[in-house]
Amino acid sequence: MQRPVLDARPNLACSSCNLAELCLPVDLNAAEMRKLDELSHSKRSFTRGDYLYRCGDKFQSLYAIHSGSFKTQVLHEDGHEQVTGFQMVGEIIGMDAISSDKHTCDAVAMENSEVCELPFNKLEALSREIPSLQRHLHKIMSREIVRDQGIMLLLGSMRAEQRLAAFLLNLSQRFAARGLSPTKFQLRMSRQEIGSYLGLQLETVSRAFSHFQDDGLISVKVRSIEILDLQRLQACLNSSRY
């Protein structure tokens, strides 16, 4: 019944990154695995603030995040920018660019990060050979669609505190999926960036954090978060606006 509102991005990559098990829940034989290995030749490093790609850049590859995290953002004409997603280890970014052969957003490193490049032509060629890989690629793109629709739901029908609850619970799930603590973690992004992502002002985000803390749902110390009561946080998310 309870579908996570903010879905994590699906995984695919790069056994050469030693993330095969995490990232590739696809049955491949040894030969196929080797071909996939060969696909991803390079691994690039980034530090906070570096761009993985920029809006308008020519599309060549998808990228698998091997370590660290990124944000994607789009720019309005007037210069103001909106965050469209936060991506972490094992997730794939760049799929927006397939449609027009140009990237439609910026991808910016939020900390020291490493990325595996997946040349899309080669990925397509390989997925013509390996049906299970083809299906997996389609699932990855589809999950991106579902995830975006979850955010549309959030932005269209939730109030500030519900949005923040959804955001925290989503992070919690994604950390848990990576074997990290689901209740105690560091935020990589500023209040400003959270607000931009959730369609709120940074002050509103800050107030919501404070309110959750006053209610004993979480403990916040700037970017250190501890979720004290997952159940009530979930209840807050589910509480009807109407």
Next chain:
Amino acid sequence: MQRPVLDARPNLACSSCNLAELCLPVDLNAAEMRKLDELSHSKRSFTRGDYLYRCGDKFQSLYAIHSGSFKTQVLHEDGHEQVTGFQMVGEIIGMDAISSDKHTCDAVAMENSEVCELPFNKLEALSREIPSLQRHLHKIMSREIVRDQGIMLLLGSMRAEQRLAAFLLNLSQRFAARGLSPTKFQLRMSRQEIGSYLGLQLETVSRAFSHFQDDGLISVKVRSIEILDLQRLQACLNSSRY
């Protein structure tokens, strides 16, 4: 510079539907074309309110809208539902379901409509044979992602009248692309449905319509719309919130 905020869904289908030119801007030879023809065997008809699929239904096929129009909507736990998109002739729906093999939303006919079923297994098999079809399929899915991100931008950073302007201009473009008048058309959806899609209350939508009319931007008579000043409507959309 000016990217449409609400992107139309991309096309693909179904030369048997006599929409080959419109829907398939892919170079195929005669043999390939024939195979694509064979893919889409059936055409189903719907009347207003009929479900094409429901949330939770097993995923089998994508659907190309041959005539008429549909809306997609998701249901909250509490029963309240949000419209996630309006689809019209030539557009493809059902891609949300690939990721989990189940549909994640309802698709409901908004008028008498016909739909071509595109069995996804066959579509995948064929796109393994025909690289240009494969790429086209990927572009279609990617455009859905880009479109959703446009709506996220709208919901996250625009005020009521900007949202409605974006909505009207998007409809205008999509009608124009189909050879219909870009300035004079009938809405297929209620104020309630528009509001649900734009993250607004129906009264707010109604007021925004009235305000646009008072300002001479459009002429509204319930569901009959005429855009009188496309430029100023575009300016309204671009006007910074900040």
Next chain:
DNA sequence: CGCCGGATTGAAGGTACTCAATCCGTGTGG
């Protein structure tokens, strides 16, 4: 004709925005 659902309009209220002051932690320079 009168009912019904959808649309419009009005008035009151609430949520989140805006602007501004203050706090706090980090890093820099004296």
Next chain:
DNA sequence: CCACACGGATTGAGTACCTTCAATCCGGCG
């Protein structure tokens, strides 16, 4: 080592926009 500056975060007060509730209007259909 401390003082200070800086950016990000918090908190407060006033306001704007949208929601909510309610009344009325309008067109289609029984």
